[in-house]
Amino acid sequence: MPTASRQVVVSNERGLHARPAMQFIETANMFKSAVTVEKGGDEPMSVDGKSIMEMITLAAEVGTPLLIRADGPDAEEVVQKLAALFESKFGEEP
Amino acid sequence: MEIKKGIGVSPGVVIGTALVLDSEDLVIPRRQVPPSEVVSELNRFDKATEAAGVAVRHQRDLITGRYGDEIGKIFDFHLGILQDKSLIQQIKKEIETNHSTAEYALSIVMRRYAGRFGQMQDRYLAERVKDIHDIERQVLEKLIGQRTQDLAHLEQDVVVIAHDLLPSQTAALDKKHVKGFATDVGGRTSHTAIVARAMYIPAVVGLGAISGEINGGDQVIIDGNHGLVIINPDEQTLAEHRESEKRHIELERELASLRDLPARTLDGYEVSLQGNIEFPTEVDDALARGATGIGLYRTEFLYLAEEVDPSEEVQFKAYCEALERLNGKPLVIRTVDLGADKYRPTRGVSQESNPFLGNRSIRLCLHDIPMFKRQLRAIMRASAAMERSDLKIMFPMISTLMEWRQAKMILNDVMEELEDQGQPFRRDIAVGMMIEVPSAAIMAHEFAREVNFFSIGTNDLIQYTLAVDRTNERVASLYCPGHPAVLRLLRDTIRAAARNNIGVSVCGEMAGEPLYTLLLLGLGLNTFSMNSPDIPEVKKIIRSTTMEHARQVARRVMGFDSERQVMHYLREETRKIDPDAV
Numbered sequence: 001m002p003t004a005s006r007q008v009v010v011s012n013e014r015g016l017h018a019r020p021a022m023q024f025i026e027t028a029n030m031f032k033s034a035v036t037v038e039k040g041g042d043e044p045m046s047v048d049g050k051s052i053m054e055m056i057t058l059a060a061e062v063g064t065p066l067l068i069r070a071d072g073p074d075a076e077e078v079v080q081k082l083a084a085l086f087e088s089k090f091g092e093e094p
Numbered sequence: 095m096e097i098k099k100g101i102g103v104s105p106g107v108v109i110g111t112a113l114v115l116d117s118e119d120l121v122i123p124r125r126q127v128p129p130s131e132v133v134s135e136l137n138r139f140d141k142a143t144e145a146a147g148v149a150v151r152h153q154r155d156l157i158t159g160r161y162g163d164e165i166g167k168i169f170d171f172h173l174g175i176l177q178d179k180s181l182i183q184q185i186k187k188e189i190e191t192n193h194s195t196a197e198y199a200l201s202i203v204m205r206r207y208a209g210r211f212g213q214m215q216d217r218y219l220a221e222r223v224k225d226i227h228d229i230e231r232q233v234l235e236k237l238i239g240q241r242t243q244d245l246a247h248l249e250q251d252v253v254v255i256a257h258d259l260l261p262s263q264t265a266a267l268d269k270k271h272v273k274g275f276a277t278d279v280g281g282r283t284s285h286t287a288i289v290a291r292a293m294y295i296p297a298v299v300g301l302g303a304i305s306g307e308i309n310g311g312d313q314v315i316i317d318g319n320h321g322l323v324i325i326n327p328d329e330q331t332l333a334e335h336r337e338s339e340k341r342h343i344e345l346e347r348e349l350a351s352l353r354d355l356p357a358r359t360l361d362g363y364e365v366s367l368q369g370n371i372e373f374p375t376e377v378d379d380a381l382a383r384g385a386t387g388i389g390l391y392r393t394e395f396l397y398l399a400e401e402v403d404p405s406e407e408v409q410f411k412a413y414c415e416a417l418e419r420l421n422g423k424p425l426v427i428r429t430v431d432l433g434a435d436k437y438r439p440t441r442g443v444s445q446e447s448n449p450f451l452g453n454r455s456i457r458l459c460l461h462d463i464p465m466f467k468r469q470l471r472a473i474m475r476a477s478a479a480m481e482r483s484d485l486k487i488m489f490p491m492i493s494t495l496m497e498w499r500q501a502k503m504i505l506n507d508v509m510e511e512l513e514d515q516g517q518p519f520r521r522d523i524a525v526g527m528m529i530e531v532p533s534a535a536i537m538a539h540e541f542a543r544e545v546n547f548f549s550i551g552t553n554d555l556i557q558y559t560l561a562v563d564r565t566n567e568r569v570a571s572l573y574c575p576g577h578p579a580v581l582r583l584l585r586d587t588i589r590a591a592a593r594n595n596i597g598v599s600v601c602g603e604m605a606g607e608p609l610y611t612l613l614l615l616g617l618g619l620n621t622f623s624m625n626s627p628d629i630p631e632v633k634k635i636i637r638s639t640t641m642e643h644a645r646q647v648a649r650r651v652m653g654f655d656s657e658r659q660v661m662h663y664l665r666e667e668t669r670k671i672d673p674d675a676v
Contacts, residue, residue: 014218015218015219017219018168018225019167022171025174048180050180051178051179051180051181052171052174052175052178053175053178053180053181053207054178056219056222057207059216059219061216
């Protein structure tokens with residue numbers, strides 16, 4: 001089973017709050033692959049990237065590095081799409 | 095044996111087996127189910143989540159339409175939670191492994207997340223706890239709504255014991271098997287009281303904490319005449335109450351002899367006594383008690399009885415049924431009066447901090463024009479459906495002229511639509527309004543030029559004028575129909591109607607209270623609309639007095655400056671005529 005992963009950094013000012021988190025899980029849910037998101041630091045955790053509740057629990061503020069992992073037939077594609085969301089700052093800032 | 099004292103709000107005595115309802119505070123009824131019910135709990139959870147999703151989607155579309163995409167997106171987040179597979183899996187696992195009820199499983203999983211969210215540094219994220227609670231509440235309401243539905247299928251006669259009955263609960267009740275009510279809170283004008291009188295079953299309210307003291311299955315006597323509830327009575331008490339049950343029936347028979355006599359004073363002044371109904375089937379009871387028509391058809395019960403709003407067709411049929419049973423006698427349909435205390439728990443409406451001053455009644459209709467138009471179409475079509483019928487429309491809770499004009503405009507739109515579609519209706523239908531907000535009573539002269547009739551809703555008029563919540567037992571004693579401020583509004587409204595030559599009725603509880611009959615008659619009221627069991631007693635007083643005397647009483651009352659004087663004097667005068675009445 002193909003796997004893929006990508007390191008991203010939360011770059012929009014308000015962090016991964018409800019709306020970007022929704023964008024994230026909506027995108028993740030369009031793909032077959034399982035998606036997990038890992039956070040390092042003092043309280044390392046790994047959450048289901050398709051669950052809004054879990055994504056909120058990450059409490060990822062601006063500047064937080066995250067690792068997106070996907071396992072499944074479309075792993076590479078989903079990781080790419082999700083990373084692109086972070087790069088575009090979820091369309092929130094110019 | 096234990097005796098509890100409350101307020102008797104619907105007469106009669108009944109001896110029955112207790113059915114104790116959960117309070118509406120969304121108390122979670124049970125924590126565990128037997129293993130055999132796990133599958134049905136899973137199903138209940140699925141159905142409730144789905145229904146909550148439908149409600150949220152509906153709300154999102156409504157809000158997006160009104161305030162735009164940005165605000166609407168908040169509801170996308172709620173939808174996201176409702177569709178969160180990981181969350182749903184955790185809840186289902188809780189049901190499967192611990193045999194939890196759907197309510198309990200939902201609650202513990204949501205609380206786990208709420209705890210985690212609440213600890214977050216980021217204030218914005220910590221605030222999302224509110225969303226979790228909101229979603230939890232919505233799903234719980236759906237789950238409890240399902241349970242409420244179970245009340246529709248009772249297998250034996252019961253007396254219902256509750257903290258307070260919700261309109262949605264009473265609408266769902268299997269009326270055949272419910273023989274009495276007893277509740278912790280409430281007063282003479284509470285919903286429980288109104289429904290009990292409409293059903294002709296005894297009820298006692300304001301009993302304190304009775305719902306916690308009676309166990310399901312206990313034998314209970316509900317004595318609506320004396321405001322008593324007796325838990326597990328002894329043999330002697332039982333015998334005494336069987337006796338008084340019999341006497342009550344005899345008294346009823348005596349009053350029934352008045353049925354076919356007109357409500358005419360000794361000096362020949364005749365008024366119309368009409369009935370208030372919630373269901374078309376109640377028309378027969380009203381006529382049997384001597385009603386000359388229906389002065390108030392509360393249509394919101396159509397909306398409260400079902401999970402979804404009634405279709406135009408369902409409403410049309412209900413209105414036609416009422417007209418058919420009336421066979422040409424007058425019927426006043428009040429457009430839907432939802433909101434405040436009358437909500438279906440499953441209706442996706444957000445909590446308001448002050449519901450009685452909020453988006454209720456006509457305001458709710460003017461905010462949901464498709465729903466409003468659906469009802470108006472049904473009413474207008476019913477207006478032409480019978481060969482013999484006398485149908486009027488009335489809008490509730492009008493507080494400004496603009497509101498009245500807006501409602502009329504929508505009615506005109508509906509008529510045009512019907513005309514374009516070739517549907518028959520009566521264009522000359524009389525359209526009136528409720529006077530139940532002080533601003534409308536004060537402006538009665540202005541309104542009287544534009545409306546066909548007034549109907550004074552004293553329950554709300556009193557509560558808004560005196561700023562008293564009649565169901566709050568700590569201030570309920572301040573609620574008094576005899577308050578001079580209320581009486582002046584009544585007098586001025588009746589006067590405004592007379593000067594402009596339009597009809598005026600009182601359809602609140604006050605119309606059916608014998609204590610106020612002389613006064614209302616003397617003020618010039620020409621139509622009294624009440625719960626039909628009250629008709630014979632009111633008729634008896636009218637038939638025993640003269641208009642001249644009633645006018646004197648009214649003049650005297652209007653000179654008093656305190657409700658105490660008013661009540662004392664009215665009690666004295668009424669007793670002179672009919673010692674049994676008050």
